[in-house]
Amino acid sequence: MTAVAFDGGGQTGEPYRPPVPMSVHVRGGVGASHVDSEELEVLEQAVDEAHDTLQHGIAQLGRARRVIEQQAAIGSVTVVTWAREVVEECHAGPQGALMLAEQVQELGDGLRHARYLYEEAELAAQPPSPPPSLLEQLNVLANPAVFLGQAAAGVVSPLAELGYSPVDLGLPSVPGLTAGPTPVGMARLADRDERLPPAGVAFDAAVRGLGEASQYAMPWSLLPGTFQLSGRPHDVADMTPPERFLLPASMAGSTLPMLLHGSQGVSVTEIGQRSVAPTTDLPGTVAAVGALRPDRGAPPGTIEVRRTEHRSGRRSWTVLLPSTQEMTPGGSNPVDNLTNVQTFSGIDSAVAIGAVQSMALAGIGPEDEVALVGHSQGGLSAMHVADHPVAQQLFDISTVVTAGSPVGHLPTPQGASTLHLEHLEDPIVGLDGTQNPAAGARTTVSRSLSTANGSRFGIMPRESHGLPTYVHTARLAQSDPSVAHVANRLQRVSGRSGDEVTAFTYQLRRE
């Protein structure tokens, strides 16, 4: 694990604040390093203690300034002016105690966010808790009220412990939003308390709590320990509690298209073909996914397959997959929430099926190197497709890049190097209930937006989950050895200046 990049200097007109280290954290990949979250906590506590002591000193300087003003009428103008200027400089000058205390606090905030991240990452390295036993299951059946209470507590408790309660439980919580029926999500989104874990980490814990309590909805102990799903073997013991909870709902939801359209099918229509300039670096390729958004003029359900004809005569392909476009599940546009829950649970979605069909229609050969790049849902689908036995048989998928995608529970696709761009404040990346595993073929960039360049809390999902922010994160992280390794693989596929690139666009529709 490596710390790589800082944000730039202060904004125009603002006092300069040196960048806080470790706003970008890189885990896994080729550049291995070591993190001891206890050590980070000790350092965080020392910085907090130093900050508290500085605050007391600042209070004393404030008192000194008041005394000087009281004595101004008695002392000589020259002496009073000098004392006033010097003490003010020490108190509130550009390098005064107030500014220094702020910088110490920012360092503490950065350490705290780093610790939250690495504590979660250490949890993710543990095997998932076992599925409920038959005895536990029978207990639930015999006491449904207790089960419901436990399920509710399973959700509320971790949120309350994290300070995100919709009601005031007397715990540290969101100022001004602790009372009344404020939805938890809204309270979370409006968070401005620097002591709380960032949204991505908080949602990991809440989703884990929800899964632990709600996995009883399915009598796992009465079912076979292993089963096939979408052509792949699954072991119940390897599934996370949120997966055990969501799979039955996803399977039920998968019947929606049949109910709504009388079919489970997906149509793939080529709607365009054009020459484009090669995207020659990681940020550029991630940014290219943004053109698939309907608000950028793309028809709903559009994906893009880019063919790169290298000057060497080699041919490679980059598949771009968009973020969620429809909240209502099961409609004609498959880039919706049904695809989200299906893909989360390992079920083939219309997008996954349509993507594989599009790749075949575009003419990707078994020897052609392929990269899959997706934002949010697009990243989920990319991981699903890359690990799918049919896709693995048909294509040589070497690289997967996801931005803002909850993919921590998904296996690393065989033969592929994956790069995951995440923000600690992005609640969407917390929906998997776990951090991504750190492995040689799997690199995760976790950027703290709140502590990058001075503390800045209350970041809304529009920013923390937005593609432009992820493009900037890719730019900040690309010099890290692990990130550069994947970026080089990606560039080998997406091409270099002078290569010919043709973009084929396909519209996917459920019908």
Add this chain to the structure above:
Amino acid sequence: MARLASLGMDEDEPFPICLQDAPGWNGSGLALEHVTTARGLIGDGGDVLAAALPRQWHSTAADAYRERIEELLTALAALSECLSLAQEATRLLAQDVYLRAGMP
């Protein structure tokens, strides 16, 4: 104390002992007292930060913080010098107020 001379005051004039022993005496030394306390506290904050820097991290991730902490320690040392000057200025103020108010 060159500042005393530049203000036309006698550098050799003995500073009222009462201000040194009890800087808040009759209020004339209160600013000096607060600045002195602030300097001590801010120095303590720097000591806490300095003590947090181990010779060797177990965690390479924590190494990223070393440079920033060292920058802050340098800034705190500069602030301590500023506070030293503030002590001199407020001591002069205390003396000036003490004398002008005709205190015994």
